[in-house]
C-alpha cells in the first residue's frame with residue numbers, strides 16, 4: 222500500500238467469473254474508493270480493465286446497495302422487506318435452521334457459485350459450516366463441469382497452455398469464445414499475434430464481435446463442434462499431417478481414435494455443422510501445416526447435450542499434430558489446475574459427518590425445490606439462481622414455496638433475494654480479504670480490503686462464523702480469520718511442510734505472483750492421467766462404462782423448419798453483463814439497452830417482424846418477452862437471446878431462462894443452455 226496524507230492505493234483482484242482474473246488498483250481518498258484501475262505491473266492485466274469492472278465504484282456505492290439485514294414482510298417474491306438488526310436476523314435464522322438441523326440437516330441446502338471467485342469468501346468457512354451441520358452437498362455444475370470433466374478424462378486435470386504464449390502463435394482457433402466480451406486480455410494477446418502474421422479463426426454459431434475481427438468465421442450450428450473436430454481429425458489422418466513420434470510416445474488410443482475419425486469425412490461434418498466442405502478442408506490444412514498452432518477453447522462449447530464429448534474432441538487435436546512441442550502451441554480451456562492451492566484445507570470435506578447428505582445438482586434446482594420432502598431451507602450466497610438457473614418457471618415456483626425457509630447473502634435485492642425470508646448484506650471485493658487463482662492464467666492474486674464495509678455489511682465468512690456460534694457449533698475451524706485462511710490457501714495441499722512457491726510476502730507487496738508452470742507443459746508428455754499420456758481413449762471413461770472415445774452426440778433439441786419450435790436458441794452473455802452481475806449498474810444497463818433477441822432477416826421476414834418489435838419467444842417451458850433485433854449476427858434457423866437480465870428488470874418480469882431446460886450434459890451433469898428450441902412471434 223502506498224499513501225500520502227489524503228489518498229492511498231490498494232492492490233486487489235477481480236472477483237468475477239472471467240478467465241482474465243485482473244489485478245486491481247483501487248485509489249482511496251478519505252476512506253472512499255474513488256477509482257478502480259488495472260494494475261500496470263501485472264503483465265496480463267497490463268493496466269487495463271473491462272468496461273464492467275472499471276465502473277466498480279458505481280457498483281460499490283450504488284444507491285440500491287444492501288446496507289442492513291432485511292426481513293420479509295410481504296408475500297414471497299413481492300420484494301417487501303423491513304430492516305432488522307443483525308441480532309434479530311441471526312437469532313431467528315439460527316433458530317429456524319437449528320430446528321431443521323436437529324431432525325433432518327440434509328434438508329438444508331447451500332446454494333453458491335462464482336458470484337465471487339475468491340477462495341475465502343467463496344467456499345471456506347461456508348463449506349466448513351455446512352459440512353459440520355450435515356447439510357446437503359451442492360453439485361456445482363452450472364458453468365464449467367462438462368468441460369472440466371472432459372479435461373480430466375483427456376489430460377488428467379484443468380491444464381493447458383499459458384495464455385501469454387498465444388502472442389507467438391501462427392494460427393489461433395478461437396472456439397466457442399467471444400473473447401472481446403468475455404476475455405479481453407486474451408484478445409489483446411491474440412491481436413498481437415495477428416500483427417505478427419498469425420491467422421485467427423473464430424468458430425462460433427453467432428457472428429460475434431470477435432468473429433468480425435478474425436480472418437475467418439465458421440458459423441457452426443449450435444452443439445455440433447464435435448463433428449467439426451472429428452472431421453479435422455479425419456483430414457489430419459488421411460493426409461498424414463500427424464506427428465507420429467508425439468502420438469506414439471505421449472498418447473493412448475490412437476488406432477481407436479483413427480477408426481472413429483475416419484467415419485467423419487468433411488462432407489458428413491459439413492452437413493451436420495452447417496458449414497462448407499471446403500472451409501473444413503481449409504481449416505484442417507491450416508491446422509496440419511502451421512506451427513505453432515493454438516486453440517483457445519471456452520465454455521460455450523460445452524453447453525449442449527454432447528458438450529463433454531465436444532470438448533474432448535477438440536482437446537485431442539494438439540496431440541495429433543504435436544502442437545504441444547511449442548510453447549505457443551496446444552490448447553487451453555482452463556488452466557486452473559496448474560496452481561496447487563489448498564482448497565481442501567479451506568473447505569474441509571472431512572468435516573462432513575452426515576451419511577444421509579444427498580448431492581443436489583444446482584442446475585436442476587427447479588426440480589429439486591419441487592420434490593416433496595427434499596429441501597426445507599436454502600442458504601444462497603454468491604449466486605442468483607432465480608435469474609440464472611434453467612427453466613425459470615420451476616425455479617420460481619420452488620423459491621415461492623411458503624414452507625421453504627430462504628436466506629440470501631447479497632449486495633443487492635436480486636430476483637433471488639426477492640424470494641428470501643432474510644437478506645443479509647455482504648461485503649464487495651473492495652471491502653474484504655481474499656485470494657484468487659485463475660482459470661485463464663497461472664498467477665495467484667491477493668485481494669486486500671480497500672475500504673471499510675459499507676453500512677452494516679459483513680463478509681460471507683463473518684456471517685457464517687456468527688451464525689455457527691448461535692447454532693451451537695463451537696468448532697474453532699469455524700472461527701479462523703480471513704487473513705489466516707488466505708495464508709492457508711497457499712500451503713501445498715498434500716505436503717504442508719513443503720514451501721509454497723508463492724509467498725505471502727510477495728503477495729502483500731505486489732498483489733500477485735506467478736505460479737511456476739513450464740512454458741510448454743506437455744512438450745515431453747507428462748500428462749497427469751493414469752497412463753501419463755494424453756488419453757484419446759480415456760481409461761477413466763471406460764471405467765465408468767462409457768464410450769472411451771470422443772464422439773458427436775446430437776442435441777436434445779435440434780429443430781428443423783417444420784418443427785413446432787423451429788429455431789435453435791443460444792444465450793451467451795450480453796457484452797456489458799457478466800452472467801447476472803452488473804445488470805443493475807445503471808450506466809452498464811443503459812449501454813446494453815433492453816433485453817434483445819437477435820434474429821436473422823430471413824427468419825424475421827417469415828414472421829413479419831420489424832427491427833425493434835416486441836416479441837414473444839416461447840416453447841413448452843415458458844415465454845420470454847424482449848425486443849427483436851434483426852441482424853446477420855444470428856444465422857438462419859438460430860436466434861440469440863443475450864443474457865442474463867434480471868427478471869424484474871426485463872420485460873414482463875421474464876428472462877431468457879424461461880426457455881432453457883433442465884436436461885444435462887453427457888459429462889459433468891451440467892446444464893444445456895445452448896441446446897434449446899423455440900418459436901418467435903410478434904406481440905401485437
Ligand code: SF4
Nearest residue numbers: 235239242243271274
Ligand atoms: S471481468 Fe475479467 S476483464 Fe473484467 S476486470 Fe474482471 S477479470 Fe478483468
